[in-house]
Amino acid sequence: MANSTTVTDVSLETTFLGHKLSNPFMNASGVHCMTTKELDEMANSNAGAFITKSATSIERAGNPEPRYYSVPLGSINSMGLPNKGIDYYLEYVLKRQENFPNAGVIFFSVAGMSVDENIKLLQKIQDSSFSGVTELNLSCPNVPGKPQVAYDFELTKEILTKVFAFFKKPLGIKLPPFFDFAHFEIMSNILNQFPLTYVNSINSIGNGLYIDVESESVVIKPKNGFGGLGGEYVKPTALANVRAFYTRLNPNIKIIGTGGIRTGQDAFEHLLCGATLLQIGTELHKEGISIFDRVEKELKDIMAKKGYKSIDEFRGKLNSL
Template sequence: MRQKLTLAYKLKSTAIVTTVGVGAFFGIGVYRNEDKFYDKFLMPIVQLCPPEYCHRLAVLGFKYKLFPRQHQPDSENLKTKLLDFSLSNPLGIAAGFDKHGEAVDGLSQSGFGFVEIGSVTPEPQPGNDKPRVFRLIEDKAIINRYGFNSDGHDAVLERLLKLKKSNAEIVLGVNLGKNKTTEIAHDDYVKGIDKFASVADYFVVNISSPNTAGLRNLQQAENLQLLLRKVIEARNKLDQAKRPPILLKVAPDLTDSDVQDIVSVISKKECRVDGLLISNTTIERSESLKSKDKSETGGLSGAPLGSRSTKMIAKIYTATKGQVPIIGIGGIFNGQDAFDKIVAGASAVQIYTSLIYHGPPVIQKIKKELSNLLAANGYESVEMARGKQAKIIAKETK
């Protein structure tokens, strides 16, 4: 009897010690924000769980500030201007990660130069049926078909009002979408302008998600002209002291004719946006994709999108003669990826998929590598490097 109790006690003690030890190991790894720890230990474990569940955990981690904050200031050569904003660095988090505006403060403290939330729709809606997120691990990519799942304007505004009271320094973008059942699309975007004018530093008109039926048709010249005219009219009716810039987010799957149409539309005074986001996810599927879920319906993000979005940036930068600020998105996993988009014409960049695969350490990794690349290539700032290879890259796409 005594032997059984002793054995049980030993097993229990061993279990406690092991649990504490494993917990301490993971706790220290997270606290130190070590990329090797995340890549070798934490992320492989995370990837055993369903993707949407992990996405939610990541948002909560930033919401409750469980990840380390950045203590060291960014390198001087990363300081830059985006629109009229002075950024400590050009790296932002793309819309689609913090859809409901829950984790803005935590994301900012982790080292992002600016934060974009959304897409937000006027009325709450659940989005598409689950499962709707798929990892393509072999391809360093994700396919999603969320379909603008949103808490709605009122709930998100309440969160952002509290945020701005406690931290007004954050450069905050609000990405606007339309409800699935809305027939007159521009009505929903105008509602978003009116609703978030007091908290948004800039707006994004998202008409390029492939997961809402008919949404991408709004990129067609006639539809786009009407939409932008209505949105800009709404913005211009606001108090002059608070008229946030309006940016347009476009798809990476545009033809040369589509690009020409968009450039033509945004060149009109009544449709002149303040910037572009290039690009959203792609519906194209390269034959080189290896993962078993590669044929799932939805938008593909991550490494396979990198070259495609960079070429689109160069095309539009060249077509607009560098007069329209561009935020580059798609396949940014390291400093070289960010550098490529900047020399193609981007003023700033955003990530999403690389954060999902590599965790918070990727933020510092990209910034450090980008800073080193700028210095190695003789650029004292992001602005000096912007568009320096745009014409070369644009010619390569013809």
């Protein structure tokens, strides 16, 4: 029997924390979210939601330039957390919340340079009237001299214990990629002990190296050219992490799938692995916010061909051989 589902039958509507979003797409923190102008553009785009730049206590210039470089299969960057500081972004989201009370959910990202700074940043959000979702970035791979927190399992548990002692608002965490089943198990066992709203997986694959053969040189300045990889390079790793956490975490901890989403098919694969929301980074940087129109259309086309009218009909239902 021919499949009679048409694109007009397909809905990408996604529910997150009781908010109905028109689709599961967002920007990845760090892309198109540095200034209020960029945040406004994200808010007015076809994305279902948006997230702010990971904020530190005060403004940071980040690493010396060039620190981002587009490569054929993605990107390499060592940004070093440039941002305008928490007060800049908090003022923006509070104003937006007030002016557009029914505009869905706002995601607010923070990334302290130390445990104490993370606690102070989250304390500030807890004491504010912010009613969206906070993301604690435990996975910035590009700050010289600072290891990724989430690769230290004991420290991760210590931070989350301290955070949830006072933080009562919805909180998700951004994780780096893991590459070992033992690490998926250990991290999941830790995360399942806390009332997390979501896990965002993955941040860029840390410390790749890209070489320009003509000049026999690296292409970015910080850390002698070592930087986080994004884009097509990382999709298989991202899918593996989304799947590994989807099958191990409590079902009330949602997964945001990030890494290598360039087409509707990439989005479909992330959803099939169990993601609820999807963040686009490298490709948004390359293409601009019109990417959301394109990937939504492509995802709808795939779903219509397969006879799916909603994402819930296939989310997480990846087949094994």
